[in-house]
Amino acid sequence: MPLERLKDFWAKSNLIYLTAEDIENISRITGLDPTEFVDTLFKYDGKSVRVDESGGRIILDFPVMKSNANTTCVYYDNGCTIYSVRPKACRLFPFRVEEETTSEGDVVLNIACNMSCPGVGKGKIVDKKLLEKLVADQFRVRSESIAAEVQTLAEEGRISRDAKIYRSHPGRRAHPNRSGIG
Numbered sequence: 001m002p003l004e005r006l007k008d009f010w011a012k013s014n015l016i017y018l019t020a021e022d023i024e025n026i027s028r029i030t031g032l033d034p035t036e037f038v039d040t041l042f043k044y045d046g047k048s049v050r051v052d053e054s055g056g057r058i059i060l061d062f063p064v065m066k067s068n069a070n071t072t073c074v075y076y077d078n079g080c081t082i083y084s085v086r087p088k089a090c091r092l093f094p095f096r097v098e099e100e101t102t103s104e105g106d107v108v109l110n111i112a113c114n115m116s117c118p119g120v121g122k123g124k125i126v127d128k129k130l131l132e133k134l135v136a137d138q139f140r141v142r143s144e145s146i147a148a149e150v151q152t153l154a155e156e157g158r159i160s161r162d163a164k165i166y167r168s169h170p171g172r173r174a175h176p177n178r179s180g181i182g
Helices: 005-012 021-032 088-092 128-153
Strands: 049-051 058-059 095-103 107-113 164-167
Touching: 021 088, 049 128, 058 128, 088 095, 088 128, 095 128, 107 128
Parallel strands: 058 164
Antiparallel strands: 049 058, 095 107
8 A cells, every 4th residue: 555545545534434334325325336435545345354465464444434635524515415324433423432452452442422512411311321232233243244254265265374463544643664554
């Protein structure tokens, strides 16, 4: 991946993560091919798992919504133009899910709130258990999808036994000597 592409991706991405269901719904209602609104570090082909030629690096590359030059969502024009099929990440707003990796390698999902949202503190109180279930279900679906993709690649012999898993981190600044994958 050319470094200039990484910089462009980081600068323009608003990091609205997309599920397969989000992509399918948006494509259906807009009539657009997913490549027209999905952004990934690698060329988007409907998959989230990439393997380098040696089979030694498995790269998780999760799709996000493309952004306009000013970092707004490509479907924002004085409001959401795809509101009826807006992504799950948008439905959760002002809440966001932050992943944290422990020193043991476990992933912890933290639910945070964007306090700049003008609706914070107004309206009904959110059912914490329901919010946690929505987040856990979304993470479970993504994990199952990744496991299926990795299983297929392993069955095809494209993954070496000592392969390491990396994750692309759109929106994070890479160390000057790294590719932005870590």
